[in-house]
Amino acid sequence: MNDMSAAPRPEPRRKPDWIRVKAPVSKGYHETRALMRELNLNTVCEEAACPNIGECWTKKHATVMILGDTCTRACAFCNVKTGMPGAVDPLEPEHVAAAAARLGLEHIVVTSVDRDDLPDGGAGQFVRVIEALRRETPATTIEILTPDFRGKMRAAVEAICAARPDVYNHNLETVPRLYPTIRPGARYYASLRLLEEVKAHDPLIFTKSGVMLGLGEARLEVHQVMDDMRSADVDFLTMGQYLQPTPKHAKVEEFVPPKTFEAYGAVARAKGFLQVASSPLTRSSYHAGEDFAQMRSAREARLNKLKGKS
Known part of the structure; x- marks a missing residue:
């Protein structure tokens, strides 16, 4: 009699050539890593096992992850560890600002773990980081990537918007059918x-969101997400390939070809997004500050439009 329980697990899908990246070995990578350790900062580049870490850290670009390295949730796609987080570091805002200054960043992305354990969901720390960056590196443009602040959203958004980040990013991640x-x-x-x-x-703050592809979503579902974002007046869109970080995470249903990403990008631009990044290796903060001249022009146009309505 066959023992069905001993049946081998299916092999994971093999990554196609277009999703492969080289291991990080450059001097710039090691210098960025050493600075993050010196200032006791976490980065989503490391915690989420980002495939672009070698390229970004070589260029001394990093996405700083505030509020610790432990998340109060356990999303099926995310490699950040889950558990009960520690206390919020009061020196973290100054350390983030020091890192931005020493790296000479023109644009910084600041994200965080979910902190459902905190009364404000961690919004106050975002505010303090923005304020520290404005003091230390006033020319640096600031992009934040926040959690949803479940149950505390309105007060959190109000406080963060008052601090005036340049870009407010919050990812939808996937199509509504796959949320459960x-x-x-x-x-x-x-x-x-x-x-x-x-x-x-604040209509002058650019909003941004992103989705992962390859989780089993249908083409029309992706188009509907784009429409939902535009109905919410989202300005910037990122689309990238989901990669399974460990065997316990959600599996990859499809490696979406580059041509499909290009087609999605064309649709997104036709729908009116000001900026679109759509490729297998695109991540929320990948090349985030490279088109900021375009963003400033768009901000000026929006300001003039609003003035004309008043």
């Missing part, structure tokens, strides 16, 4: 409302 399995601790329409709230508080 991929993002069970979040709600699709709550995330959309957060992006709408940012614009309601």
Whole structure:
């Protein structure tokens, strides 16, 4: 009699050539890593096992992850560890600003773990980091990538918008049908409302969101997510290939070809997004500051438009 319980597990899908990257070995990579350790800073580049870490750190670009390295949620796609986080580091804002100054950053991306254990969800630390950056490196443009602040969203968004980041990013991650399995601790329409709230508080703050492809989504579902984002007046869109960080995470259903990403990008631009990044290796903060001249022009045009309405 065959023992069905001993059946081998299916092999994971083999990565195609277009998703492969070289291991990081450059001097710039090691210098960036050493600085992050010296200042006791976490980065999403490391914690989320980003495939672009070698390229970005060689250029001394890094996405700083505040509020610790432990998340209060356990999303099926994310490699950040889950558990009970430690206390918030009061020196963290100054350390982030020091890193931005020493790296000479023109643009910085600041994200965080989910901190459902904190009364404000961690919004106050985002505010303190923005304020420290404005003091230390006033020419640096600031992009934040926040969680959804479940149950605390309105107060959190109001406080952060008052600190005036240049870009407010919050990722929808996937299509609504897949939320129960991929993002069970979040709600699709709550995330959309957060992006709408940012614009309601300050129309001059650019909003940004992103989705992962390859989780089993259908083409028309992706188009609907784009429409939902534009209805919320989202300005910038990122689309990239989901990669399974460990065997316990959600599996890759498809490696989406580069031509499909190009087609999605063309659709997104036709729908009116000001900036679109769509490729297998695109991540939320990949090349985030490279088109900021274009963003400043768009901001000026928006300001003039608003003045004309007043």
